Amino acid sequence: xxxxxxxxxxxxxxxxxxxxxxxNVSIMASLRNLPLVAEYGLSALFYFVVVGLLFLLxxxxxxAELATGWSKEGGIYIWVREALGxxxxxxxxxxxxxxxxxxxxxxxxFVATILAHVIAPSFADNKxxxxxxxxxxxxxxTLLNYLGIKTSSLFSTTGVIVxxxxxxxxxxxxxxxxxxxxxxxxTALSTSALIPDLSSINNLVFLAGLFLAFTGxxxxxxxxxxxxxxxxxxxxxxLIAAIITFALFMLGALxxxxxxxxxxxxxxxxxxxxxxxxxxxxxxxxxxxxxGVLLVIxxxxxxxxxxxxxxxGLHATSIHGNLPPFLQKLNRRGMPANLLLVQAxxxxxxxxxxxxxxTVSSTYWILTALSAQTxxxxxxxxxxxxxxxxxxxxxxxxxxxxxxxxxxxxFVSLIGILASLFAIGIAFVPPAQLDVGNLFFYEGFLxxxxxxxxxxxxxxxxxxxxSWLKNI
Numbered sequence: 001x002x003x004x005x006x007x008x009x010x011x012x013x014x015x016x017x018x019x020x021x022x023x024n025v026s027i028m029a030s031l032r033n034l035p036l037v038a039e040y041g042l043s044a045l046f047y048f049v050v051v052g053l054l055f056l057l058x059x060x061x062x063x064a065e066l067a068t069g070w071s072k073e074g075g076i077y078i079w080v081r082e083a084l085g086x087x088x089x090x091x092x093x094x095x096x097x098x099x100x101x102x103x104x105x106x107x108x109x110f111v112a113t114i115l116a117h118v119i120a121p122s123f124a125d126n127k128x129x130x131x132x133x134x135x136x137x138x139x140x141x142t143l144l145n146y147l148g149i150k151t152s153s154l155f156s157t158t159g160v161i162v163x164x165x166x167x168x169x170x171x172x173x174x175x176x177x178x179x180x181x182x183x184x185x186x187t188a189l190s191t192s193a194l195i196p197d198l199s200s201i202n203n204l205v206f207l208a209g210l211f212l213a214f215t216g217x218x219x220x221x222x223x224x225x226x227x228x229x230x231x232x233x234x235x236x237x238x239l240i241a242a243i244i245t246f247a248l249f250m251l252g253a254l255x256x257x258x259x260x261x262x263x264x265x266x267x268x269x270x271x272x273x274x275x276x277x278x279x280x281x282x283x284x285x286x287x288x289x290x291x292g293v294l295l296v297i298x299x300x301x302x303x304x305x306x307x308x309x310x311x312x313g314l315h316a317t318s319i320h321g322n323l324p325p326f327l328q329k330l331n332r333r334g335m336p337a338n339l340l341l342v343q344a345x346x347x348x349x350x351x352x353x354x355x356x357x358x359t360v361s362s363t364y365w366i367l368t369a370l371s372a373q374t375x376x377x378x379x380x381x382x383x384x385x386x387x388x389x390x391x392x393x394x395x396x397x398x399x400x401x402x403x404x405x406x407x408x409x410x411f412v413s414l415i416g417i418l419a420s421l422f423a424i425g426i427a428f429v430p431p432a433q434l435d436v437g438n439l440f441f442y443e444g445f446l447x448x449x450x451x452x453x454x455x456x457x458x459x460x461x462x463x464x465x466x467s468w469l470k471n472i
Contacts, residue, residue: 017237020227024060024217024241029164029248030302031295032110033213034171035270036206036368037253039262039433041187043196044253047207048246055423056214058416059379060238061402062386062409063218068230068399069389076218076382077317083385083392087461090322092381094457097310099375101343102367102449103212104303105351108134109268109364111299117272118292124269127363131354137300138351142344145308146337163298167291168248171271174278175255183281187257201429208427209365211420212372213249218382230400267361267368267434271295311339321469322461328468353445358437365434369427370446374453376420383413383420 037044066079076096081089112133116123123129179185187193197203217238227233256265256274259281266273272292279285315336318328323339331337350367357363389396390409402408428446436442 016228017233017240020234020237021240021244024238025244025248028214028216028241028245029160029168030107030213031164031168031252031271032107032299033209033249034252034256035265035267036209036213037249038256038260038265038270038274039206040196040253041257041262042189042193042254045194045250046196047210048250051207051210051214051419052242052246054415054419055211056217056242057238058383058412058419059215060217061235061400061412062383062416064230064234064238064400065398065402065409066382066386066389067218069393069396075313076378077313079389080381080385083388084381086320086322087458088381090317090320090461091454091457092378092385093313093317095374095378095381095453097314097343098346098453098456099371099378100306100310101346102350102371102374104138104306104347105134105354106364106367106371107299107303108137109354109360111137111296113266113269113360114272114292114295114299117269117276118289124272125266125360127354127357127360130268130360130363131351134351134354135348137303138347139344141300141304141307142340145304146331146335146340147333159298159301163294163296163301165248167294167298168252170291171255171275171278172248172251174275174282175251175258178255178258178278178281185258186261187254200432201426203432205369205426205429205431206433208372208423209368211376211423212368214245215372215375215379227399234400262433266359267364269360307340307343308335311336311343315339318468321464321466324460324464324468350449356437356441356445358435362434362436365431366436366442366445370449373424373427373446373450376424377454379420380417383416387413 037047040047067075070078070082075093077089077093079089080092109130112130113124115133116126116129227237255278256270258274259277260270260274264273272288272295275291276285276288279288315323315328317323327336327339327342329336329338350370353366354360354363357366387409390406394405402412404411428443430436430439430442
């Protein structure tokens with residue numbers, strides 16, 4: 001969410017295509033997703049194209065139009081509120097925030113597994129160890145933010161370069177050397193391998209994870225008004241970012257698939273497992289701990305930069321009395337202390353699913369699925385809001401506008417709506433590649449958690465009182 005002050009008058013357009021493209025790459029690219037994609041081998045290219053065309057592109061174009069038309073602080077809350085009313089604006093910003101409570105344990109389990117490979121590899125699949133690392137890490141970062149200590153933009157940028165781009169290029173290079181050296185591979189590289197196995201819906205389940213990998217563009221869309229010639233350059237920047245991200249994901253995932261058999265790829269530790277195979281083969285085992293440290297830096301920087309942002313976005317709804325006084329409280333450093341506390345408690349409760357699922361990978365997936373489902377509900381509201389605002393506010397200036405007044409917005413938004421509904425539904429199907437244990441627990445956990453996350457903001461809104469406004 002863009003926290004910068006709104007400038008009066010004509011905005012200065014200072015961002016070029018490259019800068020905006022890199023901003024989007026930093027939002028989408030995360031190496032923790034590589035093992036998820038590696039499960040599909042070369043056919044992952046098919047899934048990338050599907051998610052890119054049916055979700056990423058519509059989300060990017062719609063969020064760009066909304067951000068340049070309603071640029072004041074608030075983002076998705078303002079967009080949906082303008083179109084559908086305050087209740088659904090609050091609901092949308094809540095879903096944007098609450099999806100993180102399932103996402104935080106996912107990425108921190110990635111950190112735990114990396115540390116295990118560096119320090120004690122036998123701990124990588126130990127559920128209790130992963131749970132402890134997740135809880136200590138999250139509560140530690142929550143306390144730091146509670147005290148007002150936030151990651152600087154310099155550290156965040158450095159973390160992306162050091163912990164994502166460099167290791168990503170490294171594993172891709174190792175994969176290329178592996179192929180050039182005519183070493184044995186564990187995945188088919190033929191033309192026929194490009195065609196996915198669509199015989200069972202269970203083979204499509206990981207698509208929901210790819211949807212989650214490409215969410216977040218509504219954040220970068222806030223900068224669309226500062227892009228030179230946005231009508232032409234914004235779509236180009238999105239295309240460049242998509243190509244770079246697709247290349248990083250595709251080549252990085254294939255590098256994992258080359259050296260780790262499909263049935264042995266773990267969603268949490270697959271990246272480090274592949275690095276270990278490469279390093280052992282080339283006699284570079286001493287580099288593994290260093291790569292692990294780089295990956296941890298990248299993941300920690302990513303988590304810490306997200307902890308406060310969504311919470312502040314939710315807290316901004318206090319101006320309309322949408323949060324009870326307890327959740328409006330700011331500490332002396334201006335931090336939403338009780339919201340941070342509630343967030344940490346919810347993350348703690350959701351993290352205990354590690355003890356109920358049969359493996360760390362299955363826990364990683366069920367939390368990824370839940371995070372994707374909740375976040376995609378927000379996107380449904382965003383697409384609906386974009387259509388409605390074309391009719392209710394047609395004369396609001398938009399630096400970027402989807403072509404064709406009504407047909408364009410309907411076409412683009414409907415594609416995004418249908419794709420999001422498909423991903424939400426398919427996430428309830430257990431993946432064929434994983435042992436999810438008790439099916440009743442799997443389905444029950446997803447269904448009940450999803451319904452609770454959707455119900456809480458509606459209940460809070462229904463119970464709000466005029467006195468809540470007095471605490472602003």
